[in-house]
Amino acid sequence: MTQEPFELVVERHGPTVLRVCRAVVGPGSAEDAWSETFLSALRAYPRLRAGSNVEAWLVTIAHRKSIDHVRAQGRRPVPTGELPDRGIFTGIPGGWERDLWSALKELPLKQRQTVAYHYLAGLPYADIAEIVGGTPEAARRAAADGIATLRRTYLNPQLERDRQGAAP
């Protein structure tokens, strides 16, 4: 069975996998997670079964690599107050590294993963359930909850502030 050159896999799926890594592990570790994902994928590529869904395969690898980074982040002391200097990121000030990621990182990990795999990689919940465990219905619910929270905390931060301000 003929496989296409791995270069085409990087070209075609690299950008989506980077979005997934960014959404799951954040700006500080996303490029490390991407690099580990594609190095691991390159190693295994000749053994990939013909007809496999390459993007789902890459997201599965990215999922495993990301978990290592999320765990490492959990072990590091939690930074208090402001985000680190934006200069270390390449994005524009106030870009995703700031507002979107600060909303994403407050989500439970499973919600962040299911949201990224469904809304960024476009995977169906049946595939996502195989990657994160549990049932497709549970994956669907986690993603819906994640999106609902993001709408509140990211798209309507003012509402969220009002809500918190109103809390006793």
Add this chain to the structure above:
Amino acid sequence: MMTTQHTLDGGDLFVPLPEVDTEAQRRLHNRLAAAATKAGILDVAYRTVDTPLGALLLAATEEGLVRVAYGIQDHDKVLEQLASRVSPRVLRAPARLDLAAQQIEEYFAGRRTGFDLPLDLRLSAGFRRNVLTHLPEIPYGKTASYAELAAAAGHPKAVRAVGTACAMNPLPVVVPCHRVVRSDGTAGQYVGGTDAKKLLLTLEAAA
């Protein structure tokens, strides 16, 4: 009411996260090529080099230069062949081909008459490979006929097979099949086209 539909569509949330971050992709690609080389899993590295005959594709395994291809041979198709015949672990990774690219540039500038590169002849076998190993015996600026080369390869009657071996040379320019011409002195066929063959022979005659 559209409310439910709207709630399920989360696409608008991720607008600030770029769909393609060209700068990051370039950085990550370089990092992948370096890591793959270090890990010994970059089976085929490739790049292109600009020449008076257009962009040439250069590809190398860990053993050496394995493929040179003209634009008319369709670089995408050549990469697919490398993926199926050598390994699908194919990446654009210029570093491994720096020396080859430099020597090819020097050759086209008339400053180099021979190539000093490790070659990987795995894409050629049997009699064709035998022919390829005799090609570098034709000196720079000289030509030999298909019949002479057949004799040199030990099969004086295999003139047509020599033509096929030249037509299927995986390493044109570097392994000088362009120096094999017809017995009547005309250039004859060439993988890069007859005009390319004439240009190479003119270049070598002038130097």
